Structures are given as structure tokens and as C-alpha cells.
């Protein structure tokens with residue numbers, strides 16, 4: 160006869176496998192979508208499982224019984240959370256006509272609804288005001304905000320500030336970059352109207368000391384500092400030339416062909432970024448580049464108050480625009496995910512490797528009659544447009560256009576309250592009655 164203790168032990172051992180079967184191993188399962196993960200050379204139908212905010216498995220079939228929540232994504236693309244590495248977000252200071260003020264925008268209103276989970280602020284702040292930017296915007300945003308520190312100590316406050324060669328100090332900028340290594344991922348030189356190389360040279364000095372890239376907006380076109388010299392000798396491999404298809408700085412030669420300096424720069428390892436913004440992409444330049452197979456390394460918006468409702472609009476609009484210029488879906492996704500992640504040395508982002516943060520975009524590719532506009536207001540017709548269905552940030556749903564992750568209301572008890580579960584839901588995480596309570600195997 161079994162003792163009471165041994166009987167209890169026997170019963171609990173018998174019950175273990177049953178419990179294990181019932182209790183889900185994953186928090187969230189994205190089922191049946193077309194996964195595009197450029198880092199892992201993957202473009203195929205796959206299931207993606209998430210646990211504790213990280214990618215836990217990517218496989219042709221994952222049993223939905225192992226997941227707390229499953230969403231079927233047949234016919235949709237599943238990509239790493241999109242990175243927009245040219246963004247302006249230092250708002251809230253009250254300063255007029257300033258990118259450290261009214262010209263900037265809060266990212267959360269523009270990002271998740273377009274599948275973007277990470278932005279890099281492109282030089283709104285310098286070493287004098289980075290910490291104000293951090294406490295005012297970065298620390299309070301749900302979007303991951305990384306920063307190109309402006310070589311100008313006062314940041315992007317226009318006019319006399321950005322022309323002041325005495326406020327481009329290497330030492331304090333380097334100290335700030337090293338103090339906030341996790342946030343400051345690059346140095347920006349921008350908008351300089353004068354003939355000197357000082358802004359570029361000092362930005363490179365800071366970036367070299369901090370082992371991060373420089374992003375250059377080459378400012379006014381000056382014969383004293385030609386594009387050929389910037390791309391041929393000044394910039395280091397891994398530095399980033401933004402606004403690459405503006406045509407404002409001799410990117411297109413008088414013969415209608417691309418300036419050979421671009422291809423030479425690429426051979427040296429310089430990255431070419433779109434940054435379409437309010438006035439930085441012209442179709443005659445971009446279309447010639449496509450013709451010569453000079454594709455951008457990264458697509459980015461240069462989003463701010465003057466570009467948010469222009470031809471730029473948002474990342475998905477620009478990604479659709481590049482489809483209209485002839486890039487494939489896989490080429491476009493790579494240039495909005497893995498490529499920009501590599502450019503800013505954030506190799507944990509922009510991919511769906513097991514263990515990576517579960518930042519994910521689920522995209523619909525619509526067919527129809529669409530159109531896009533360049534910096535001069537000329538139109539380009541297209542037949543495809545990306546639309547964001549679902550965005551996850553650190554494994555949690557932060558945007559759900561068509562309520563894909565939601566139960567049909569008529570299937571719920573009459574007196575239903577908050578749905579969702581905090582393990583996968585950051586929109587209505589079920590803190591009231593009706594919260595799912597299924598345990599998960601540790």
C-alpha cells in the first residue's frame with residue numbers, strides 16, 4: 160500500500176506532463192505570414208514565436224497549443240520592426256523654427272502605425288542639450304529613440320547656431336557620446352553653409368573617439384569642399400551620406416549620369432541613406448540611380464513638421480515609393496530593417512534571430528492605383544502600397560489596425576470587460592475582470 164506522501168508524489172508526477180501540455184510555452188505566435196529577415200537570408204512562409212519579449216523560435220510550423228495567443232497572418236508580410244535612421248524628435252522646448260523645438264515631432268504618433276519600432280534622431284541635439292532631449296522625449300517615448308549627436312553643441316537650432324564654428328567642440332561632444340553609449344549611436348554634421356571642412360572633420364574626430372559613424376547632411380554646395388573629396392577622402396568606411404538623391408550637391412552630373420564619386424564612395428564602404436524629408440529626393444536623380452543600379456543602403460524619412468505631410472509622409476510611403484521605382488519587396492524590406500541596423504552598429508535590431516528583441520512589423524501590400532511625390536512636387540505612379548497591420552515592440556502588441564489580435568465581441572460573455580494579457584498586449588493588457596490567467600511553463 161502506498162503511503163499518503165508517496166501517493167501524492169505519484170499523482171503529481173502523473174499530472175506533470177498534462178500540466179506541461181496545457182500551459183503555453185510561448186506568449187505570442189505569429190502564424191503563417193511571409194517572413195522577410197535579410198540578416199538570416201529568409202524570405203518564406205514561417206511561424207514566429209515570442210517569449211519574454213524576445214524571438215523564441217522561427218519555423219515552418221509551430222504548434223499553436225504551445226502559445227498563449229496565436230494570430231493568423233496568411234497573406235501578410237512579417238518583418239523585423241522597421242528602423243528609421245533619419246528622424247527629428249526633439250520637440251517640446253517651445254523654440255520656434257528649430258529642430259530642437261517646434262519643427263520636431265513626437266515619434267510615438269508616427270512610428271507604430273507604420274511598423275517602425277526604432278528611430279535615430281538625426282542631430283537635433285548637441286552636447287549642450289542632449290540631456291534635456293533625453294529627459295523630455297527619449298525617456299518618455301515607447302518608440303526606441305537612438306541619437307546622432309550634432310557636432311554643434313547647441314544642436315539643430317538653425318541659422319547662427321549651426322554656422323558657429325566655435326560651437327563644434329570635439330572634447331565635450333566626445334565626453335557626452337561616451338557617457339551615453341547606449342543612446343548616442345552616431346555624430347551628425349548638417350546644414351553648414353560655409354566653405355570650411357570643420358563641421359565634417361570635427362564630427363569625424365568625435366565619431367572616431369567614440370567608435371560610431373558620422374551622418375553627413377552636406378549643407379550648402381560649395382566648390383571649396385566638393386562631394387568628390389567628402390566621399391573620396393574625408394569620410395571613413397561606415398560613415399553615412401544622407402539625402403543621397405537630392406541632386407543639390409552634384410549627385411547627378413551635367414551629362415545626366417550619376418556622379419562617379421558616389422560609386423567610388425560606396426567602394427570605400429560609405430553608406431548612402433535616403434532621408435527624403437521636405438526637400439531631399441528628386442525623381443530625375445533617384446530614377447537615374449535605379450537605372451545605374453545604385454540602390455540606397457537605407458531608406459529613411461527625415462521626418463519633421465515640414466515633411467510629415469509632404470511627399471515623404473512616413474516610412475511605408477517611402478518603401479512603397481521605392482517599389483514603384485523598381486525595387487523588389489525583399490530589397491525594400493532589407494533597406495528598412497537590417498541595413499540601417501548595421502549602419503548604426505545595432506546588430507541586435509532589424510532581424511528576427513532567436514534571442515533578438517521581438518520588435519516586429521506585420522505588413523499588408525495593397526494593389527491599386529497609387530502615387531508618390533518628390534521634393535519638387537512631381538508625381539510617380541505606383542501599383543503597390545504597404546500598410547501596417549500589426550506592430551510589436553519588445554514582444555507586445557502596440558498597434559493593431561484591424562484588431563487581428565482581438566476576439567470577436569459577440570463570442571464573449573455578455574458582461575465582458577478588458578481583453579488581452581500583459582504578456583503580449585501593450586494596448587489593452589487586461590488589467591480588469593476577464594483577464595486571461597493561463598500559466599506558462601517556466
Ligand SMILES: [Zn+2]
Nearest residue numbers: 245281436461
Ligand atoms: Zn534631417
